[in-house]
Amino acid sequence: MINLLLFPILLPFFFAMILMLFPKRRYLQRVGALIALLTTLIASSFLLIKVKSDGIQAITLGSWPAPFGISMVSDMLSVLLVLSSTLIAIIVVWYSFTSIDKERESFFYYPAILFMLTGVNGAFTTGDIFNMFVFFEVLLMSSYLLIVLGGEKVQLRESIKYILVNVISSALFVVTVAYLYSVIGTLNMADIAVKIAQVNQPGIITVIAVLFLMVFGLKGAIFPLYFWLPSSYAAPPIPVLALFGALLTKVGVYAIMRTYTLFFTLDQSFTHELLMILSILTIISGSIGALAYFDVKKIIIYNIIIAVGVILFGASQMNTAALMGSVFYLIHDILIKGALFLLIGVIIAITGTSNLRKMGGLIKTYPMLGWTYLIAAFGLAGIPPLSGFIGKLLIVQGGFEEGNLWGSILILGSSLVVLLSVIRIFIYAFWGTPVEITPISKKHYHGLFLPALVLVGISVVYGIGSEWLVPYMEDAATTMLNPSHYIKAVLGGA
Amino acid sequence: MEIVMSFVIGFLFMAAVYLMLSKSLLRIIIGTGLLSHGAHLLILTMGGLDGSAPPIVSYGVTDYADPLPQALILTAIVISFGVTAFFLVVAYRSYQELETDNMNLMRGTEEND
Secondary structure, eight states: OGGGGGHHHHHHHHHHHHHTTOTTOHHHHHHHHHHHHHHHHHHHHHHHHHHHHHOOEEEEGGGOOTTTSOEEEEOHHHHHHHHHHHHHHHHHHHHHHHHSOHHHHTTTHHHHHHHHHHHHHHHHHBOBHHHHHHHHHHHHHHHHHHHHTTOOHHHHHHHHHHHHHHHHHHHHHHHHHHHHHHHHOOOBHHHHHHHHHHHTOOHHHHHHHHHHHHHHHHHHTOGGGOTTHHHHHHSSOHHHHHHIIIIIHHHHHHHHHHHHHHTOOSOHHHHHHHHHHHHHHHHHHHHHHHHHOOBHHHHHHHHHHHHHHHHHHHHHHOSHHHHHHHHHHHHHHHHHHHHHHHHHHHHHHHHSOOBGGGOOOHHHHOHHHHHHHHHHHHHHHTOTTSHHHHHHHHHHHHHHHTTOHHHHHHHHHHHHHHHHHHHHHHHHHHSSSOOOOOOOOHHHHHHHHHHHHHHHHHHHHHHHTHHHHHHHHHHHHHHHHOHHHHHHHHHTTO | OHHHHHHHHHHHHHHHHHHHTSSBHHHHHHHHHHHHHHHHHHHHHHTOOOTTSOSOOOTTOOOOOOSHHHHHHHHHHHHHHHHHHHHHHHHHHHHHHHSOOBGGGGOOOSSOO
């Protein structure tokens, strides 16, 4: 059973390979993709139970002893992320059955999603820094395909910029790994943590820490490096946007959290201070963007940037409350961003536009959609019983404990901006005088709306049931605060 | 030897940045190629360039070349080859669709494709 942690990576990979053999059989593609994702979900649920009962799971491939072979490590943080990524992928695939056109479906759309999930789950699970680069490339390569699939003019134009930015960040990743290797002489993440502690983090390690922040910041969209994100993410169709918005930036955020809690823990007055300042600037710039646009896609996309800032602020505080809050908020954001993107997808499908000024009065014709959207919007802003509340509360509590009053107050203030930006969509699209819309069939509407409703339901349960989730989050935070647990699981008793 | 390589890598990065800042899409792609070459050479240099040690470990040999940088470089080359090929295809396709390879004309907004 020790191989269990490889299943969430291997299952989507094998199914994707099989699905590539018959791209034109659309129904088989759909069924195959669903089976792949459901088995992945079952495997990652088992893994969650295993990690909860037996502690961190680690395996070193090829039976090499730990620092030499490639290690795969599944601690609570990574298994929670794997589980929620798979969940989002299932919902998005279900939504795609209705939303994605025939041409895309018969040109490797589902295999691309499965390959991307392979890369995402792999990046969450790997315990080897170069292997993380490889999994990043796996998920990026499939994301290139997903963003350009369809070949519309906007997509081609934006995918060129997207590819260029990611090629540069990948080259920087290789450079950073090379520097790290030359200083530390190992690539195994647990071993790196040990060796960095031994050399007592000289200046060059701090330089490498900042380089890592740049590399992962480009993927995770932190302050000066988020410029490419809004227009690139707006180009592909809604399900792809939901998948990207929910998962891809989170991989960058996870990588920052992992490296900054495991490797670079000795010079926190510089590295974590920098991370905190950048995360605050990220929140501010995201807030400005979220209020500036009248395009529903852009508003939610800028909300991704705000969320990245909030999570990283929690990660930069390095105490139990803030790290627990970060994990809570990370999972919450994966769920709620997916739900919101799918909901605005329904709105766009009904009204035929993404411009708020051309919408209005939908509450009369689609009341259920309106109220579901309102719940999701409240959840995003963190109105108490819903899912965003507990994470933000813990992050702010952690911020106060560390004495960062202004940062914490700013996060509270940003909740209001978030609420305003999403309620604007509610006011413009659902209130006001109804505008002429071409009605879409009931079947089409339900095909789009049901997955979104289920996802909002899950996020509500996640919020209300947070009491039961606390042990899991505490476990994740404890591992991040005590790298020795992680190191011991990988390298054994040494 | 490391010093010479550092200059070569620096030059490659400089040329890559220069090319990527130009307007023509093809030059940008060549720039990304040079950038990845620079990164690969950097990995090789970081492993140490002492050419005397044998590459094979057998019993009794204590001084051998580090096998890891080559493995890393091979992986990175394959990946950047794939990405460059894909990038070229996307560039050609968008040249056909958008009828330009000038990045200034590809700015575009929501209303103006």
